[in-house]
Amino acid sequence: MTKAKSDDTDLGLYFQAAQHQPPIANEALLARVLADALAAQAAHGFPAPRAQPAVPLWRQLLAVLGGWQGVGGMATAGQVGYGWGSARLRGWMPWRCLRRRMAWIWGSLRLPMD
Amino acid sequence: MQMPFDSLTELSDDTLLALFANGDAGAARALTLRFTPRALAHAQRVLGDAAEAEDVAQEAMMRLWRVAPEWRSGEAQVSTWLYRVVANLCTDRLRKRRTVAIDSVPEPVDPRLSADASLQQQERAAALHEALLHLPDRQRQAVVLRHIEGLTNPQIATILGVGVEAVESLTARGKRALGRLLLGRRAELGLDDDQSEK
Numbered sequence: 596m597t598k599a600k601s602d603d604t605d606l607g608l609y610f611q612a613a614q615h616q617p618p619i620a621n622e623a624l625l626a627r628v629l630a631d632a633l634a635a636q637a638a639h640g641f642p643a644p645r646a647q648p649a650v651p652l653w654r655q656l657l658a659v660l661g662g663w664q665g666v667g668g669m670a671t672a673g674q675v676g677y678g679w680g681s682a683r684l685r686g687w688m689p690w691r692c693l694r695r696r697m698a699w700i701w702g703s704l705r706l707p708m709d
Numbered sequence: 710m711q712m713p714f715d716s717l718t719e720l721s722d723d724t725l726l727a728l729f730a731n732g733d734a735g736a737a738r739a740l741t742l743r744f745t746p747r748a749l750a751h752a753q754r755v756l757g758d759a760a761e762a763e764d765v766a767q768e769a770m771m772r773l774w775r776v777a778p779e780w781r782s783g784e785a786q787v788s789t790w791l792y793r794v795v796a797n798l799c800t801d802r803l804r805k806r807r808t809v810a811i812d813s814v815p816e817p818v819d820p821r822l823s824a825d826a827s828l829q830q831q832e833r834a835a836a837l838h839e840a841l842l843h844l845p846d847r848q849r850q851a852v853v854l855r856h857i858e859g860l861t862n863p864q865i866a867t868i869l870g871v872g873v874e875a876v877e878s879l880t881a882r883g884k885r886a887l888g889r890l891l892l893g894r895r896a897e898l899g900l901d902d903d904q905s906e907k
Contacts, residue, residue: 605888605891605895606856606884606887606888606891608833609833609834609836609837609887609891610837610856610857612829612830612831612833612834612837613754613833613834613837613838613857614857614859615830615834616830616831616834617746617750618746618749618750618753618754618759618762619746620745620746620749620766624745624749624763624766624767625741625742625745627767628741628745628766628767628770628771629737629738629741631767631770631771631774632729632737632738632740632741632770632774633734633737635771635774635775635777636729636732636734636737636774639730639732639778640732641731641732
């Protein structure tokens with residue numbers, strides 16, 4: 596009786612070990628099985644799912660830069676920076692240029708300016 | 710209808726199979742991941758050959774894809790049906806060959822275990838697989854399904870196409886034979902230590 600119980604315990608340990616060491620389904624097998632599944636669906640009249648079209652590089656860059664608004668903001672900032680820098684090279688004081696430009700804008704709007 | 714893959718993993722086998730039959734590619738993926746490992750595990754434990762087991766698992770899954778449009782929900786469990794297909798495919802292959810390459814039994818490592826414990830578990834699992842290959846086909850299938858896969862006797866009876874009493878007899882005889890086959894390896898596999906610790 597004790598021996599039978601011991602044998603059962605032994606076998607239990609073997610079974611436990613086997614449960615902890617399951618054969619692993621590798622990626623290649625899973626890919627083959629899935630390909631069969633999709634082919635079976637196609638054979639039943641369901642089209643195989645199409646791969647997502649690749650996103651062009653310029654769209655990826657656009658997304659990174661914040662879309663069209665981001666690119667527009669960067670272009671404006673670039674223009675302002677260029678104008679500012681070139682004005683300084685010509686000996687103009689940028690703040691004077693800016694003041695003249697602002698005065699012209701306000702004047703064209705016919706608004707009082709102090 | 711296409712559903713997010715995460716939500717599919719919660720669905721029942723029958724529901725997934727119905728979605729698959731309606732052309733849902735996500736259901737195909739979920740069923741592949743759910744059932745291929747089980748089919749492979751049983752085939753490998755019964756056949757003792759990794760490459761043959763992969764062929765059997767793929768063939769069994771192919772039969773599941775074919776039967777899906779005619780599947781009647783509630784009539785049978787998908788897992789039991791699949792085990793039955795795997796068992797029959799294994800029996801066919803075992804009939805075709807008499808010799809078994811014991812060296813081909815895989816020895817995967819469970820990363821959760823420490824190195825020593827893992828090695829011991831690995832050796833015990835390998836010893837069991839080796840001993841299993843000496844059992845008659847039906848006994849081996851019954852023992853693997855009952856004591857490693859954890860199925861119930863009525864489920865095994867359905868899979869093997871026999872009565873519950875026959876399953877009980879097969880597993881009892883199988884266990885006795887395994888006990889005899891493994892008797893001489895107790896010390897080698899650290900079982901004397903395990904017993905003395907208790």
